[in-house]
Amino acid sequence: MSLQARRRALQLGFFALFLSAPALNLLRFDLHEAQLWVLGLRWSLGIDAFRAGQLSANEVALSILLRGIVPALALIVGFLWVAYRWGRLYCGWLCPHFSLVEGLNALLVRASGKLSLWDRQSQPGVRPQARYWPVFVGTALFFGFAWSITLLTYLLPPAEIWGGLWRGTLTPNQTRFLLIAWAVFSAELLFARHLFCRFGCAVGFFQSLAWMANRRALVVGFARARAAECRDCSPAQDACENACPMRLRPRNLKRLMFSCVQCGQCLQACDRSHAQRGASPTLVWTVGADALRETLRHNVSQKGKP
Template sequence: MSERIIPIIPAGSGAPDGGRQRTRLWAQISFFVLFVLAPVFDLLRYDLVAGHAWFLGMEWRVGLADYSAGLIGLGQLWTNIGLKIFLPILGTGAVLIWVSWKWGRLYCGWLCPHFSVVETINQFMRRATGKPSVWEKRALPTREPDGTTWRADPRWWFITAPLAVGFAFVWAVVLLTYLLPPFEVYSNLLAGTPTRNQFIFITAGTVVLSAEFLFARHLFCRFACAVGLFQSLAWMGNRDAMVVGFERKRGADCNDCYSACDHVCPMRLKPRNIKRQMFTCTQCAQCISACATTQKDNPNGPLLSWVSGEAARQNEAGLRASTKVRS
């Protein structure tokens, strides 16, 4: 029995995709805000000054000071390390891997604060150059899935470049607040008197991240992000995992489209391809939303959808068979 999965769709939405992308946008914004504010409220950070971590507003100590003072033994110290360091890390990793094994890189596509920056800069760079990345060989079609048109204008660089640098600066400052008391960092910045080490960290971070956001953001997500890599490996190991399914028997319906699903993918993948060619898919579902929009007047509905279980197996089998025929 096949299983089709269409999660996270608000009921009653008038958008062709059921409001999926609007929901995803709010999820990304919410998580980015959490990423910025978590250190401020001591939800999660390590304080280099105090020498201990904070978790959900509580001091998170393993007892190194108590061990040095002779208040606890070596056995208790190792127990604390296991319970307060390794167990939370392994537990969080296990949950992330399980979610990825079942649904793919949902964290990347729906929550990751880096990927939200990637998508934002993509849109502005497309306006400036006609391409979502400086490494793209060809300009994208000047047509949106809903039929509206646009044109590239180099003047958009006056927004794109400062935006990338601005995001880099925010990231550098936020990352520093995960290591130093946030109020000290922010008060020093507002007063224009950061310490020497704070200035070096923020400056170096801004320079490196600016280069990454402008020139290598896709490359980082595809080849350098360890979190993304392990999610992809877990997903590839499950043949029943949720995947973007393509109704290949209705492929003729694509003739009236301009391959909108290919052009909207922020990872520059081909959504109608086989799963192993979609290794870095973030399950952002922009291809599915684009297909739903371009096929909104088709009585048979869109050709792309999330599928899992037996439907995912059949989808991959059909695509492999078609690939062999073409070759």
């Protein structure tokens, strides 16, 4: 199985998990009961037992520490450690939103030849087909609704929400929430997918900060001595910067690749383009000492500029 096939499989699996987690009680917070569910179990800090006189103050304090603070810190530290070593792997390999970004990009390219409605130029080598416009808009609206109702089921019992939707018995507040969330999510998917990933997502932002702090972290390295080979990259649609779903230029300095999600699509495009000329790719993943040398070369090149 190729790298991209493995990545797609992980994305689909995590997307299915994201949608089904509330119904399976894998993770949700019930506002009616003020109860957190984790992996099918009621997750309690012991506060109710303390109020009922079943636990002492010391026992409930220890419960809050061991069942609340320690797991939360372990999750945050582990998440940032992964980002420190390998960058925004969660974004590029698991994140449900980024999966939609890539899928909607592909549909919009087919419809308009562009990766964004705001692009001035079309992607090279692409012939727009108007019949994909309804597919693009319909997909964005469908998943905008799916996200809004899924978000609500993370806060209220899924059976209540889905049953109320089917029978038309949702409360006015539930209906308003769904309509507003649907409008917001759909607008974001239609018009601002990349902007949200690059500038609006706190999860991605803190991953990028951790990644930038490590000079030895996984990074796309560019063989600058062979830069002339990239001038004749053919076909044009295989150019690495056209393949990047985050609209980045993969041959840039690391600090200009702040929002790179390590999806590897630029590497695949580079490999495909150079293979047609019987050459090795100029873009490769580097880590450790190789990544450090790549970063130092960037710093030296910058200092040498007037």
